Amino acid sequence: MKVFINPGHAPNGVPDPGAVSDVTGLRECDVVLSVGKLVEHYLNAVGIETAVLQSDELYEVCSEANNLDADLFISIHCNSVESPYAEGTETWYCAGSSDGKHLAECIQSQIVDHLGTVDRGVKMATPGKNGLYVLTNTDMPAVLVELAFISNEDDEKLLRFNQDEFARAIARGVTDYM
Numbered sequence: 001m002k003v004f005i006n007p008g009h010a011p012n013g014v015p016d017p018g019a020v021s022d023v024t025g026l027r028e029c030d031v032v033l034s035v036g037k038l039v040e041h042y043l044n045a046v047g048i049e050t051a052v053l054q055s056d057e058l059y060e061v062c063s064e065a066n067n068l069d070a071d072l073f074i075s076i077h078c079n080s081v082e083s084p085y086a087e088g089t090e091t092w093y094c095a096g097s098s099d100g101k102h103l104a105e106c107i108q109s110q111i112v113d114h115l116g117t118v119d120r121g122v123k124m125a126t127p128g129k130n131g132l133y134v135l136t137n138t139d140m141p142a143v144l145v146e147l148a149f150i151s152n153e154d155d156e157k158l159l160r161f162n163q164d165e166f167a168r169a170i171a172r173g174v175t176d177y178m
């Protein structure tokens, strides 16, 4: 079993930090890299192989995952919207992938149960409509998890102080799936 972990956006935020908190300056690229490395740690600890790649070049991310013949693909992001009230966790999978949907459900419920975030549910991305590049262009069951909202005060605190819990929840989601 090999899991490909893709922290979203670009290393060190160059050229793209992803979402940034107006209030604290917390950057999505830093949160998701830290969580991704911890997910790797916890999966390796139970004998699951991993690869981690954070890159602005999504083509590179997908072809690397496909070339490595990874069994699962997990992209990690933080959500953000204008309204400071939106909060919670959501996990996306690609239309037509029942394994992707199952993996999304396992990760979603682990995060919601253990972090206490609002459950926004698992969501289906349909290529050509609301497709997500990394879900459409990877060959294995793939999910994109939006951990929480960096634009919400309570969620932002979780993203800042509870990265280890997010990582443990994702790793447990993977073992639940297996």
Ligand SMILES: [Zn+2]
Pocket (backbone or CB within 6 Å): 008, 009, 018, 019, 028, 076, 077, 078
């Ligand atoms: Zn993102």
